[in-house]
Amino acid sequence: MAVSKLITPKDLNKILQGNTAGIRLLDCTYQVGVKPDPVEFRQKYYGKFEELIKIQSPQKKTFLQSHIPTARHFDLDLAMYPGLYQRFAVYEPEVFQQYAQLIGVHRDDQIILYSRGPFGGMLFAAKSYWLFKTYGHKELVLVNGGFDEWTKEGLETETLTEEPAYEKGTFLARDFRHRNVTFEELTEKDADGKDLLERAAEYNLLDSRIRAQFDNDQDTGLNAFVVPGSHLPNSANVPANEFIGSNGKLLPKAFLKAKLENAGFDPEKKTITLCNTGMQASLLNLVLDEVYPNSPLRLYNGSLKELEIRDPGRICGGIKPVGKP
Template sequence: MSTNSLVTPQWLIQNLNKVRVLDASYMPAGAYATEHIPGAAFYNFDSAYFKSEYIKFDLYPPEVFQKYLRLLGVNNNDQVVIYSRGAASGMMFASRAYWTLKTYGFTNVSLLNGGLDAWKAAGGSTNAETVKPTLGNVDVRAFNSEILANFEEIPFNHFKENNIDYLDARIPAQFTGQDPLSATYPGTKATGSHVTGAINFPMAEVIGPDGFLSQQEVDEKIAKLGLTPGNQVYVACNTGIQASVIFTALERSGIKAKLYNGSMTELAYRAPEVVNATGN
């Protein structure tokens, strides 16, 4: 079995009957019902997360998410392979589900690089059959605080003295302020477009037409960021989705990072005063 964060369509074709496959497609609505990899259960974002006061895709307590994973048929000894379709060559929503499972302590999980399109291009079949998994037995006990960050722990405006590198995965136009923050967050009192000290690293830097770029290519992109060895790395975006792509890329390159789940959706309304920088 593969222990890599990414598996190829060819690998999955050969091992389809040995793994638990989850389709984490979020958009367009109804895509899973139209076609999916045979045997894949539907990882429904509307069931896996909930909207809280400041966080669009908030995390349920571990005991609640455990019930959901069991409904998807996940067992303790399973290898789970996640895919999606659409944005970022099918990697955006799948990366979010990948990070989520890891956050709940389930580590035997991989992503299908290139998503459903790559699967089909490699000759993989699809169908529209409803999958009703047998109830799984997976145990979920606690959050992994090594990869999950909350608002209270991040010293905004004081990154340098606290040895922090903060990566913002939003598109450059949002980061610089070319696209006003108020266009995404009406009524925000923020005066800037990003937090002071943030480094823009959009997911387009690590994604190509066939999924994640090679590790060598991603390593070269990361090297240009000027990260300080030993610093705590945080990744954020608007809702924690795009940041999941960057989290996955960093992980493959051997860089540990915490994903700030609230991201700009939380900051724009909870602490707009820290969103005080513009430009590059």
């Protein structure tokens, strides 16, 4: 029987009251900001975590103000970097490893992740979950409902004036970046002259954005001057937000499975998930891991924002006639 990827705040609290050796609790609080200039970042800051961790940010301020006791801040702006085509590009394993060690993560730790904000407070924790999987770490759990659920339960929080220096961890990053599909893989032609996107029927090609964006009924976040439509042809819309219940927690597994089945998901097929920047798709990947842990699953980390730059004409599904709503 597969072990759940989720833990309740009450169960986490019980763990924290006991022996926490081998447990590393990471607060993945994040606020999406303007993408830094990728060339300047590469020259000044790439992999320089001792400098980056000293920079003040809204997410660090929020973390310091209130977080679950013993948690350490895991900042996506440090764990990933701005690439030429991707808002959140993936470091080489030996580089990411330095950041994980800097915040005291050990190679055999049971990593417990939580965040706050969108999608039941689980969006950024889910991105962090998939990132750690990209580096081969297996012992990963998310707090169902995130920090908001923790505070709803009336559990203790902690405040810091500054983030302390931690004893260096022993985290070992392995290269599992094949869990992310690249633009080059998606567009490479086979012997019949077709690329992967043209063979989408062979895959579960899942767009995890909200329905209104997929259907072109609201701002898609894409540049309408270069992108003709709102989604990839042959992709299925499986919105990640619809797996979060009205109580702010991930729906029970039976409901998750039913929603996937209703969306036409085939667990026997290989799956590729996407959104705009790989964030919502990571939450969908968490759902898929929870329900079908053995189903082959990959994330298009660059997602539609990368295609917007490199091949915008491919985003041609959902085109609406001029003058019609």
